[in-house]
Every structure is written in C-alpha cells, then in structure tokens.
Amino acid sequence: MWWFQQGLSILPSALVVWSSASFVFSYVTAVLLHHVDPLVPYISDTGTTPPERCLFGIMLNIAALLGVATMYVRYKQVGTLNPEEPKILRLNKAGFVLGIISCFGLCIIANFQKSTLFSMHVIGACLTFGIGAIYILVQTIISYKMQPGIHGKGIFWIRLTVLLWCASSIASMFISSVILNSGLFGMGLIQKLHWDPQENGYTFHIMSTASEWSLAFSFLSFFLTYIRDFQKISLRTEVLLHGHNLYYMHQQLQADDQEMPITGSI
Structure with missing residues (x-):
C-alpha cells in the first residue's frame, strides 16, 4: 500500500498537488502566451486573461472544496481525540470556522x-491569506496542547516553523505592496502585467510578488x-436494507398507502 x-x-x-497544479499550469500558460512576465508575476495575474483565466x-474552486473536506476531517479528528478538553474543543471549532471562511475567500479569488x-x-x-494565517495559528496552538500525549513534539515545531514562514511572507508582501501603491512610483501599479526592470518601483514589485x-x-506546506x-x-x-429486497420494500410501501384511511370533504 502506497503512503497516500x-x-x-x-x-x-490531493489538496497540495491540485493547488500547486492550479498555480503552475496557469503560470506556464500565461507565460507561453506572453500575458505576463516570466519573472515572478502575481499569482492572480496568471489567471487574469483568457484562456488561463478559465483554467x-x-x-481553484475544486481546491476550495478539497480544502473544506480536509479541514472538516481535521476538525472531527481533533474533537475525537480530545473529547474531555474544553479549551482544545473551542479552539478546534474556531479553527474550523476560520478554515471555511478562508476557503470561501479562495472561491472569491477564483x-x-x-x-x-x-x-x-x-x-x-x-x-x-489573512484568515488562513489565523487558521494556521490556531492549529499550531492545538498541536502544542496535544503534545506529547497524542503526537510528538516534532510536528509542533514543524507547524510553528511554517507559521513563522507564513507570517514573514505576509509582512513582506504587506510592506512592499503599501510602498508600491503609495503613489511614489505612479498609480495603478498593482494591476500592471508587464514591467521593465529599469522602471521605478520594480524592486518593490518583485518583493511583493515573491512574497505572495x-x-x-x-x-501548502502546512497541509x-x-x-x-x-x-x-x-x-x-454502512448500507441498511429494510426488507428482503428492493421490490419487497416497494410492494410494502404500496400496501401501506392502500391501507391508510382517507378523510376529508369537498
């Protein structure tokens, strides 16, 4: 049996592979059709122009569904493993709600x-990204509270490392995007698809896209x-059959309907 x-x-x-494929396929298509620059465009820019926009x-809609399924299974798993821990259960419920909101945001992007x-x-x-980062934070706290009785300390440190990676990426993207759209280098730069490396603001543009x-x-690494x-x-x-066979059930239902008294007046 394979690991998956x-x-x-x-x-x-499937969530990680499919989400990665959605980014890579649209990026390759957009670059080959010269709709975006090859060097680190915004992820959303690779899905702005047809035909890659449809793809x-x-x-991304399918990725959102996979995300909901994954988060629901995680929610049920944590609740089953910690039935007597009210703090963990509250965090678990909050994390599930945050995860659903994050997946809904992904549908909006799509x-x-x-x-x-x-x-x-x-x-x-x-x-x-914002609510999703809070979801990662909540799950990291849950992992901390579940160690070492339910899982080892290693998984907590891995998730904490990913959380710090996520937080640093958000900070870098926010700072560079604010500077880029402050008006110092022009207006409407966030929606610009093609850049000349000699243009003003190009460095902050690359910082913003790389951070995204x-x-x-x-x-994806967290999942x-x-x-x-x-x-x-x-x-x-589990399938429950109320009768010897399907035809028996159908005949029994018809017999029950015939035996029911009909009352009323016209």
Whole structure:
C-alpha cells in the first residue's frame, strides 16, 4: 500500500498537488502566451486573461472544496481525540470556522479576477491569506496542547516553523505592496502585467510578488503536515436494507398507502 493510500491521507495530498497544479499550469500558460512576465508575476495575474483565466478559476474552486473536506476531517479528528478538553474543543471549532471562511475567500479569488472586479478580488485575497494565517495559528496552538500525549513534539515545531514562514511572507508582501501603491512610483501599479526592470518601483514589485508566492507555498506546506495524522483515519460506509429486497420494500410501501384511511370533504 502506497503512503497516500493509507487512511485519508489522500485528502491533504490531493489538496497540495491540485493547488500547486492550479498555480503552475496557469503560470506556464500565461507565460507561453506572453500575458505576463516570466519573472515572478502575481499569482492572480496568471489567471487574469483568457484562456488561463478559465483554467485558474475552475481549478481553484475544486481546491476550495478539497480544502473544506480536509479541514472538516481535521476538525472531527481533533474533537475525537480530545473529547474531555474544553479549551482544545473551542479552539478546534474556531479553527474550523476560520478554515471555511478562508476557503470561501479562495472561491472569491477564483470567480472575481483582478481584471473583472478588483475590490472583490482583494477581499477574497484578504480572507484567504489573512484568515488562513489565523487558521494556521490556531492549529499550531492545538498541536502544542496535544503534545506529547497524542503526537510528538516534532510536528509542533514543524507547524510553528511554517507559521513563522507564513507570517514573514505576509509582512513582506504587506510592506512592499503599501510602498508600491503609495503613489511614489505612479498609480495603478498593482494591476500592471508587464514591467521593465529599469522602471521605478520594480524592486518593490518583485518583493511583493515573491512574497505572495512564498505565502501560497507556506500554506501548502502546512497541509503537508496533515498527511501523517490522516493516515490514522479510515472512512467506512454502512448500507441498511429494510426488507428482503428492493421490490419487497416497494410492494410494502404500496400496501401501506392502500391501507391508510382517507378523510376529508369537498
């Protein structure tokens, strides 16, 4: 049995692989069609112009669904392992709500590109990355409280490292974006698709775009830490048949309907 076939580890694995593919495929398509510059464009810029915009939107919507499924399984796992810990249970519920909001933000990004409705796209980015960073923080705190009885200290330190990576990427992107859009280098630079390295503000543009890519892959790296946890989870379905066969059930329902008295008046 392969490692991704153990338990439900296929969920975080599929989330990471599919999300990475959505970024890479749209980037390659946009570069080949000369819609963006090859050197570190904004992730959303690679999904601004057709045909890559359609690919970007469809794949991100599917990634959001995989994210919801992964976060729900994590929520049920933590609740099952800590039924008598009210603090962990409260954090677990808060984390699940934050995760759902972050996935909803990803849907907004997928359906409102920068070229269509920029304000909605920014709101989606804030929900995805901002609320998503808080989700990572909550899960890191939960990991701290669950060690060493439920899992080892190593997984906590890995998640803490990813959290610091995420926080530094957010700080770098925020500072560079604020400077870039302060008006010192011109207006509307955030939506500019093609840059000349000699232009004013190019350095801050590269800092902002590189930070965005770093932030995205810090999120994906965090979900990789779920794989070992999910290997211990199995999903079973149970089918209950109320009768000897389906035809018997259908006949019994018809008999019950015929025996029911009909009352009323016209």
